[in-house]
Amino acid sequence: MTAPMHHSDDRLLELLADRATEGLDPAQTAELERLLRQTAAYSGDELDRAAAALASVYCSAPGAPGAPSESMPDGVRAALEAQAKTWRTGEGAARAAGARTAATPVFGEPSRDPNVAGRIGAGAGLAWMAAAACLMLALLGWWPRIATTPPELPLDRIAALPDAVRIAWAPGPDETGAEVEGEVVWSNSAQSGYMTFRGLRPLDPSQNQYQLWIFDGSRELHPVDGGVFDIDPRTGEARVRIDAKLPVGQPTLFAITVEPPGGVVVSDQTRIAAVASPS
Amino acid sequence: MPTGSSGTHQYPHRAKRIVTESLLQRIARGDADAVKDCIDRYADLVWSIALRLTPSRAEAEDAVQDVFIDLWRSAERFDPSVASEPTFIVMIARRRLIDRLRRRSRRIQPSELGDIDPQNSDETPDRAAISEDAAIAAKALDELSKDQQTVLRLSIHHGCSHSQIAEITGMPLGTVKTNIRRGLIRVREILESSRSTTEAAS
Numbered sequence: 001m002t003a004p005m006h007h008s009d010d011r012l013l014e015l016l017a018d019r020a021t022e023g024l025d026p027a028q029t030a031e032l033e034r035l036l037r038q039t040a041a042y043s044g045d046e047l048d049r050a051a052a053a054l055a056s057v058y059c060s061a062p063g064a065p066g067a068p069s070e071s072m073p074d075g076v077r078a079a080l081e082a083q084a085k086t087w088r089t090g091e092g093a094a095r096a097a098g099a100r101t102a103a104t105p106v107f108g109e110p111s112r113d114p115n116v117a118g119r120i121g122a123g124a125g126l127a128w129m130a131a132a133a134c135l136m137l138a139l140l141g142w143w144p145r146i147a148t149t150p151p152e153l154p155l156d157r158i159a160a161l162p163d164a165v166r167i168a169w170a171p172g173p174d175e176t177g178a179e180v181e182g183e184v185v186w187s188n189s190a191q192s193g194y195m196t197f198r199g200l201r202p203l204d205p206s207q208n209q210y211q212l213w214i215f216d217g218s219r220e221l222h223p224v225d226g227g228v229f230d231i232d233p234r235t236g237e238a239r240v241r242i243d244a245k246l247p248v249g250q251p252t253l254f255a256i257t258v259e260p261p262g263g264v265v266v267s268d269q270t271r272i273a274a275v276a277s278p279s
Numbered sequence: 280m281p282t283g284s285s286g287t288h289q290y291p292h293r294a295k296r297i298v299t300e301s302l303l304q305r306i307a308r309g310d311a312d313a314v315k316d317c318i319d320r321y322a323d324l325v326w327s328i329a330l331r332l333t334p335s336r337a338e339a340e341d342a343v344q345d346v347f348i349d350l351w352r353s354a355e356r357f358d359p360s361v362a363s364e365p366t367f368i369v370m371i372a373r374r375r376l377i378d379r380l381r382r383r384s385r386r387i388q389p390s391e392l393g394d395i396d397p398q399n400s401d402e403t404p405d406r407a408a409i410s411e412d413a414a415i416a417a418k419a420l421d422e423l424s425k426d427q428q429t430v431l432r433l434s435i436h437h438g439c440s441h442s443q444i445a446e447i448t449g450m451p452l453g454t455v456k457t458n459i460r461r462g463l464i465r466v467r468e469i470l471e472s473s474r475s476t477t478e479a480a481s
Contacts, residue, residue: 017460021434022441023377045370047460049362050467051435052370053416058436059327072326076340080322080347084314222341266344270382 011035012042020051155194155241161187167254167276169197176201176258177273184254184276186242193242195229195254200273202233203258210256210273211263212242217250224248228263253277303364307355314351321350324365325372332376332438342379346372361474366412380438412470419469427462430455 015032018024024032036044072080158164164187171177179199186193195212203209212226227243258271302320305313325346329339350371357367420428429448433439441459445452 013460013464014456017456017463018441019377020373020463021377021459023381025381043361045361046467047463048370048374049366049412050416050463050470052362052366052373053412053470054420054431054435054463054466055328055331055369055373056324056365056413057417057420058432059324059331072322072343073340076326076343077318077322080318080344081315083344083347084318266341268345268379268382 009039009041012039013047016042016044016047020047155239158187158190158192158194159185161190163187163189164193165278167278169195169256169274169276172256172272172274174258174271174273176203176271177256180274184242186248186251186254188248188251191244191247193244195238195240195242197231197238197240197274198236200231200236200238200256202231202236205230205261207261208258209261209263211259211267212240213255213257213267213269214242214244214248214251215253215255216248217252222266223253223255225263225265226254228259251278301359303350303354303357303367304359306351307357317350318347321365321368324368325350328369328372329376331436332373332380334380338379342376345379346375349375363412415470415473416466419466422469423462423465424458426450426454427458427465430458431462434459 012032012035015024015028015035018028019032032044036042159166164185166183166185168183169177169180171180177200179201181198182196182200184193184195200210209228209230211228213223214226215223225245227240227245229238229240231238254276255269255272256274257267257269258273259267302313302316306317322343325343326339329342329346330336333339333342350368353371357364362370420431423431426448430444430450433444433447434441439447441452441455444450444455448455450458
């Protein structure tokens with residue numbers, strides 16, 4: 001049985017209540033972890049569970065927006081099921097084999113919870129590719145195919161195509177792109193393009209890589225993964241072919257994010273280094 | 280939401296009996312089918328929570344993918360002696376969604392929620408259609424003061440920040456926080472007490 005909460009633990013309870021209802025900033029999280037280490041009376045989940053039970057109560061209110069009577073859209077469910085397949089053949093299979101997965105890289109975005117902080121790494125290339133492949137197959141299942149992937153064009157010829165657009169990079173909020181210059185060149189008819197960069201800060205590829213995302217006005221879910229790349233630390237420049245994992249219908253924004261090595265399937269977009277927006 | 284005797288629940292709108300016991304434990308053991316079952320059973324619940332805690336449906340669509348990955352990874356932490364499976368699922372989902380909201384520095388605006396009546400008590404649950412923990416929590420709500428009920432509903436149901444609740448209700452921010460904290464503590468105490476009673480009886 002869990003010990004009763006004593007109101008003398010005011011600061012700890014304040015932090016637990018804040019976390020359960022609107023989250024904590026990193027300093028508050030560190031303070032909470034320190035306070036929890038000093039007491040055995042709390043697991044730390046107590047008020048989260050209370051809030052969860054109340055959330056279930058409210059969601060059951062008749063006619064409430066978001067009540068369970070509103071089913072998850074079919075497209076979202078299909079993407080989840082594709083994700084589940086990847087899980088079963090990747091991390092889930094590792095669990096079944098008894099392998100602990102704390103260091104097993106998988107897709108997704110980072111978590112503050114060290115128990116669920118697995119990320120993509122060099123050793124997980126196959127798992128990541130499987131994830132991307134499954135997701136791609138699932139997405140293509142319900143999104144109309146826009147174009148068949150054409151043969152790879154030499155980069156120099158892409159810019160000469162009649163529908164090719166050239167868009168200059170602008171710095172994103174992340175400091176790595178503060179001095180970025182260059183452009184993205186994209187042809188929708190060829191479904192091909194490339195990017196040039198100067199001033200984009202080189203990263204340690206063992207820690208992070210840049211990843212391109214193509215926001216597509218014809219899609220409702222995630223932006224299209226355009227591939228990962230590095231900046232040559234000797235020259236500070238790069239020319240990179242765009243490796244769109246899905247057909248792009250109506251590009252509305254090209255964005256460069258900083259991600260773990262190998263990239264992610266779904267970016268949390270917390271580190272956006274550069275953007276290029278067709279006007 | 281489910282109802283029923285221990286370990287089993289029934290969704291009236293689906294008119295079928297669902298055994299909720301140990302699904303997360305099956306995932307933790309690496310049972311491949313359980314991952315798909317988890318989606319079948321909880322997709323709508325997670326979706327409903329995501330709609331409350333994301334500023335748009337597009338965000339919700341992204342967020343549920345993250346939530347389920349977290350659920351699968353967190354499955355081994357599920358302890359049925361501490362919480363019901365739906366409560367654990369909602370807890371993990373809420374944490375993930377609140378994290379996303381904070382990272383994006385983008386709270387849901389009250390204007391996006393339509394008209395909020397802070398005193399509206401019509402959003403009372405259909406108690407025949409919720410899980411055991413939620414049923415206990417619903418009863419616990421009745422024991423809270425009106426102010427505590429109001430701030431908890433605005434925070435947990437409408438996704439309002441504490442500052443937004445202060446604006447909506449006219450309460451000082453400190454009072455909002457105190458009411459939220461005391462309300463959650465009381466609900467938690469009642470949940471624990473009920474669980475202890477059930478364990479003692481079994």
